[in-house]
Amino acid sequence: MPQNKKFGTFAGVFTPSVLTILGVIMYMRLGWVVGNAGLIGAIVIIIIAHVIAVTTGLSVSSVATDKKIGAGGIYYVLSRSMGIPIGGSIGIALFVGTAFSIALYLIGFAESFNAYLGFGTTISDLRLTGTIALSALTILALISTSVALKTQFIILAAIGISLISICFGSTEFVPTTVHFFSTENAVPLEVVFAVFFPAVTGFTAGIAMSGDLENPKRSIPRGTLYAIGVGLLVYLFLAVFMAYTIDAEVLKTDYNILMKIALFAPAVVAGIWGATLSSALGGILGGPRILQAMSMDKVTPTFFSKGKGQNNEPVNALFLAFVIAEVGILIGELDIIARVVSMFYLTAYGFINISFFLESWANPDFQPKFKVKRWIGLIGFIACFTIMFKLDMIAMIAALAIISAMYFGLQRKEVKLQSNDVWKSVWENVVNKGLKRIDAQVEENSNWNPNIILFSGKSDHQKYLLELCKTVSGRTGIVTNFKLILDKENSKPPLKKIDQIVRDEQFKDLGIFARQIKVDNIYNGIKNIASTFGFSGVEPNTIMMGWPKGIENSEEYSKMTQALIHLDYNLLYLDFDRVSKFGNYSSVDFWWRETDSKNAEMMLNIARFIIASPRWNDTNIRVLFVNNNNVDVSIIETKISKLVEDLRVNVNIKIINNAVEQKTFYTIIEEESIATNLTIVGIPDFNPEKQAEFVLKTNSLFESIGSTLLVKAAQNFNELDLDLLNK
Template identity: 75%
Template sequence: MAAIKKFGTFAGVFTPSLLTILGVIMYMRLGWVVGNVGLIGAIGIILIAHVISITTGLSISSVATDKKIGAGGVYYVLSRSMGIPIGGSIGIALYIGTAFSIALYLIGFAESFNGYFGFGMTIDDIRITGTLALVSLTILALISTSVALKAQYIILTAIVVSLVSIALGTHEYAPESTKLFADVGNVNLEIIFAVFFPAVTGFTAGIAMSGDLRDPKTSIPKGTLYAIGVGLVVYLAVAVFMAMTINSTELKSDYNILMKIALYAPAVVAGIWGATLSSALGGILGGPRILQAMSVDKVTPRLFAMGRGKSRDPVYALILVFIIAETGILIGELDVIARVVSMFFLTAYGFINIAFFLEHWANPDFQPTFKVKRWVGLLGFIACFGVMFKLDILAMIGALVVIGGLYFLLQRKEIKIQSNDVWLSVWENIVNKGLKRINSDDNSKSNWNPNIILFSGQSDHQSYLLELSKAVSGRTGIVTNFKLVIDKNSTKPFKRTEQVIRDENFKELGIFARQIKVDNIYTGITTIATSFGFSGVEPNTVMMGWPKGLENSTEYADMTETLLYLDYNLLYLDFDKKAKFGNYSRVDLWWRETDSKNAEMMLNIARFIIASPKWNNTAVRVLFVNNNKANNAVIHSKIKKLVEDLRVIVEIKIIDNAIEQIPFYDLIAKYSAATDLTLVGIPNYKIEEQAAFVLKTNHLFETIGSTLMVKAANNFNVLDLNFKKAK
């Protein structure tokens, strides 16, 4: 079996890239640019455009030497770096931009061809000539990719000869003095830049041929950067030559002025035609391979993945390129097409640069053989979107909306490939640096950020405990639910991958879920509370259901004593199975003199709860039991200040109980009977008194709705609730 023909750096990357760079814009519009903005302005436009092309070329070259590069060029690199959704959305944009750029080159060819032979110059005449050229090039591409690439050498020679002929030509249109700056009233600078920018997009023509290269990791960096460098030198040289030898009036009005000044006009014609046709041919060869690669990954319809022959030439993808390019030709306006192409390529280049930056910054496995500083990618990204913003903010927004829509569409398709995208590395890097920062700070007295270990058990009402735990954790808190599986028949734990529970209920709430085997529920809870967590995000709260029926359990008492010793915040929910959380309209916080730490924790919990969607219309009350004949106004004023310091809006209710001395739980039963969620502090008691406390609390729960019992750890501030008796 004959080996599939593969290409080297010069034939596969450098030549197609350079021929696309030295294309229609150089011959047909560079003079117009110089005539409108002067030599200094033209040099500025060329350099700014090349900042984008050079940074993008460096970025793509570096990424290309890190990964195995397959067919699809830029799409392949982005999809394996940033994932299918971004790679696919940018790949589609790049594919469409490439197809429209074919129309750009062929409209330029048609303008020159018709002008040279004296054919009609109406828009319909341009469309006819452009269409005939498109059909001819498509047939050539269908006949043989190899033949098409070999034709490039003849075209490259023609371009060199044409540039020599221009340099040795007549100076009859020479200006009196070189125009350095733009005149007042000339074409808007943004429009001029948008028309010129496609001149520097040609370097992706070689990258698109990645699947046909013998050694893409070597050929892409060398061929791409050499093509960009040679292109920059040629554009600067031609711009200087034009400014010094042709007056601005001719430059602005005559797109074919280079033919008129050349030593031998046919040589320039051959260069123009060769450059425009070869640029179009580069798009016809490269564009379909982008679509074919996307179809192989199931991003686009599988039909376009089909190829012909041993080299699997993408016939169906080529037909679609033909249709899009023909649409651009039917538009018929070179300047309009140039501006459309600019937006597509600027967007794609911006994401190529940020992909490289993120890979370099976050991915520990990023080891390219072609080393580039990561700030290059960031500079390219900023330059691309800065230029887009300056050119046309509406077009930029439109491009981002289209690409954003494609991104979410592909994300919903959940296409999987055997490659890790950079976002996992980005998040790991952010988490790593964040943990180090958190761990280095003494945050013992900072605002409470809940990190909850939750034991929700298995019941019909588990979802309500999950819901409340997520509300209590706030926007930035963490909840990890543990399912304890009693298995006395096996000493082997779950495998590490089996410990993770992937359930839609947990995923929707943003709760991490794990399962572990234990011999005993209470020792299991103690073991987890003792060992779970790591530096920076150690758990600080244990939450579970209220232990009805366990008042005489020594195992439960030992567990509680250990949790208190470990200095966890403890949250126990007694869930009312009938009333549930009512209509989420009222939360009561019960305070007494002994609740000095619990009070602050209750306020924090209330602050987080009312920020959650279901509780956002909830009224919060602080009910303080005055057992000492203290002045109610003083109490109210002091509590108001404490509440304001914690930025919680509450209603304050003082209950005089100095004379009647009604038991605390009886007052709760009286005032909170219709409350949707009641928060009550757990007082300090000796562990041997736990049974009596649990029984008394169980009796309270029979008379009120859902209740959250709160025991604050030592890191909470002591609120002075011991008000002195009024004198």
């Protein structure tokens, strides 16, 4: 079986890259850049553009030496590091940008070709010449990639000869004054930069050939960086040369001035034509390979994955590139096409840089042979989007909107690869560092941030318990639900770790983590989980479960409760009314008494979270206080109002005078909260011997009112001063 023809660093990466860099912009627009921006302005533009090129080149080179590189160049690198959604959306942008850049080079060729041979230079004339050139190059690419690449060596030599001819050329346009900065009638620097920037995008031409390289991990870094370096030196030299040898006004108006000053004009013509045609050829060879690789991954229609010959030349993808390039040619104006190309490439380069930064920062498996400091990628990312913002904020927003739409579309399409993407590592790193920061902080009396262990099993009303638990946990709280599977005989082995994780839409929708654990005793199981679950930084602080009825004399339940109190958990018990449920979510009552000093603050925190919940946001919250000691009502209201105000909770306060009638606390609750959707009552301190009495009274209360949440606060809550006897 014949071996596929593979290329080395010089032929496969450096040559196509440097020919694209030293292309249409250098010959046809660099003088215009110097004329409008001045020498210093031109140098600044060249350097800023190359900062983006160098950072992006370093980023992609580093990533390229970490993973196996296949066909598709930058798309392949991104999709294997950041996943298909981002790799695909940026790959599409890069493919379209590459296809449009073909039009850029061919319109530049048409400007020079028509002017030199005396043909028409109207937009229609340029369109005709550009279309003919596009057709010829497409046919050449169809015949043989190898032949196409070999022609580039001749063109590289022609460019070198043309530059020598320019340097030893005429001095009749020497300026009387060298302009270092832009003049009054000059084009704005943002526009000048946008037109110039495609000059530095050529390094992607070599990377796009990754599938045809003999050793891509070696060739891509070397060929890419050498091409960028050569391009930078040539552009800086030519900018200085033009500023000192050609008048600024001539530079602004005459796009063919280099031919006129050259020692041997045909050499410059050959350089211009060769550079523009080879750049276009680089896009014709590289662009379709990006689309072909995406189609093989089913990001784009598989029709474009079809190829021909032993090298699987991307014939179908080539025809789509041809169509997009022809659309660009029909635009007909080089400056407009250049600005469109700039936006596509800046967007792609920004994400390439952030891809490298995230890989090197978060992925422990990232071990590239070509080492680059991660902050280089971050600088490149910031530079790209800063420049985009300065160039055209609306175009930047539109580009990001299109990329985002493609990203979410690919996410929904659920295209997956047998490779990990960087996002899992990013989140693991963020969580790791966040936990360390949290664990390092000394915990003082601060706002309660719930981390709740919830015990609930599958039942008809489980969703209401889950819903209330998520409401009580607030926006940033954590809820982990445990389902306890009872095996009294302990006859079965423990569940495997993977089987302990519960994947269910109900939990996913509410943002609740779920586990299932086998236990031989429910109460011991709860104690063991409460004692061991969690880790530094995010230790659970609250236990929530349904109110267990019929266990008032259970010694095991009593020991479990005392253990949870000893562990200093907040305790929440929900007695759910299966008939009224939570009603219409319109009323919540909080019951306070003098002995509820810590429970009161916890209740106010719960009130804060309930108000913030969309389901309860229109509810009427009342704080009810039983005045058993004939204290002045105004004193009580003032004190409670201040406590409520400090915690920024909007509630209604009701004082119930009970000094004369001396009704029991539960009797008053029955009278006042009979129609309340959710009643919240504190659990007082009592001796374990009196548990049965407390449970029986509480069960009786639950028969008379709707859904009720019992609250027992941990020691870390503040003691609110509710002792009103001395006030």
